[in-house]
Amino acid sequence: MNVKRIDHVGIAVKDLEAAVHTYERNFDLKADSSRGGDVPAFAIHNAFLQIGGTDLELFQPATAEGPVARFVQERGEGLYMLSIEVDDLANAISELRSLGARVGDPVNGLAFVSMKATHGVNLQLVQRG
């Protein structure tokens, strides 16, 4: 597998608009107006803030159900996941599965790796370009 870079760090928040305002004010970052919004496949609303070659993704649960909603309910706001860019998503999934790791099928060009394969870190694979 060719891991290229850390694509983004996912942060679960309770109130997306307030969180974006906090990061813009505290860290002088700007939300990317060309990305973000509703993501029904993952039951979230999200926004991206670029810092160097990596993004911070802020997301708020869009429903009371789903993994992000459960995370926020159980643990509160905080670091949720790491997204790493691979050059070939299908190949990366195949390779991880051959190593015995469980990996979900791609959704919206992303695939989630079972936390058993990372000792509990929520990790997502993404292919760009």
Added chain:
Amino acid sequence: MSIAATHIDHIVISSNDSAATAQIFAEHFGLEIKRTMSRPGTGAHLEFAKLQEVVLEFAGPGEVKPHDGVTAKLGGVVLAVEDIHATIAAIRAAGFPIGDPHPAVQPGALFTGMKGGTNGVPFGFIQYNAIPIPEPSP
């Protein structure tokens, strides 16, 4: 307020067995562990891998205690800044608590952490080439 952050410098992955977690990331994702060390003062065991400009820091206890399984989680994000003193002043002026800078494990660098984090995220700030690097003893 401008903290003049240039990029995410490193992301901390906290584990009850950081060597094992670094190893599973290496095996599954082909990461190369570039450096292993004990943190001066605390004895914490650290392993480092780098993906372009971002370092993954696997941090755990110096002595692994008996456990029922290795568990890890994202522990924090450290931003590289151009002037850590200006960053601290800007954050304090905005009314947020942040510690004084102290030498980082990276030679010549200063580090500080934002107390309480932001939206539950522990953030740190690091400035490289901030202090002279000690000459090695002959």
